Amino acid sequence: MPNAINYAQRYQTQLDQVIKQTTLTNDLETQGVNWMGAKTFHVPHLSVSGYKQHTRNGGYNRGTVDVTHEPYTLSFDRDVEFFVDQMDVDESNQAASAANVTRIFLTENAGPEIDAYRFSKLAQKAQELEQAKDENVTDGTPKDVFDRLKSDIRKVRKFGTANLKAYVSTDVMDAIEKYKEGKGTFSLQNQDTTIETRxxxxxxxxxxxxxxxxxxxxxxxxTDGYIPANDAQELNWIIVYKGAIVAKAKLNSVYLFQPGQHTEGDGYLYQNRMYHDLFVLEHQAKGLVVSNKAPSSGSGGEEQ
Structure with missing residues (x-):
């Protein structure tokens, strides 16, 4: 059987660019992480004791040094394959071509799911640490929204504003834009991506x-792609210190087998696997603040 064409290796730039254009959490990617050879990594934490009162009888007070290692284990391993009969490609005027299958899957499934997984994991960690709050922030005035957001930013400003990212809902961004209209100190721009966002x-x-x-x-x-869980809440915002997380893929493989290169039928076989995860570092967890939209009152709530 001929070798498969590994698009992830041969066309790495194109495929990575598609992921970056559709994944809003790309800025959270951790550089310099090498998962090879293990699924668990350990992050060391060094703590030392402080000063004690000096005496003038000679000698120094002996302090303590403690090194601990927190383990983090990869667990989110995803894959899918598609089979397209070569006549389906021909009779759809190339609509079902390998290039289109790749592009549509990455833009409509892979990229958004990466975001969904990362946002939800950050939200759950904030809830666990009691650093998340349920609130209907957009029920108030635009100034109320702006003030609440600034209040949460102040909680993590010690990590350095250049090291922080804040992801906000459309309702929150609309309120901020209305509040700052005409003040002359605020501008909105669209990212240069296929998913335009303010x-x-x-x-x-x-x-x-x-x-x-x-x-x-x-x-x-x-279970099948990603859908909000039954008990899920929408998010108002997530503010995160980039140094508080490790987010990286260990494996991102994409294969295309042409007709005759496999034994599954007379057509094209597309395979994609993504093995990745996101972790909030235990000793940096204070660099995360989340605001959840409070559940709607009443039996069923209103559709958003």
């Missing part, structure tokens, strides 16, 4: 609009 800054912190609400919830069912 980006701005507050107090030096970059705000990125997540207009695709389907990927901005607290929990998901990943």
């Amino acid at each position: 980006v701005t800054t507050i107090d030096g912190v970059t705000l990125i609009e997540v207009f695709d609400v389907d990927r901005f919830h607290t929990a998901y069912d990943f």
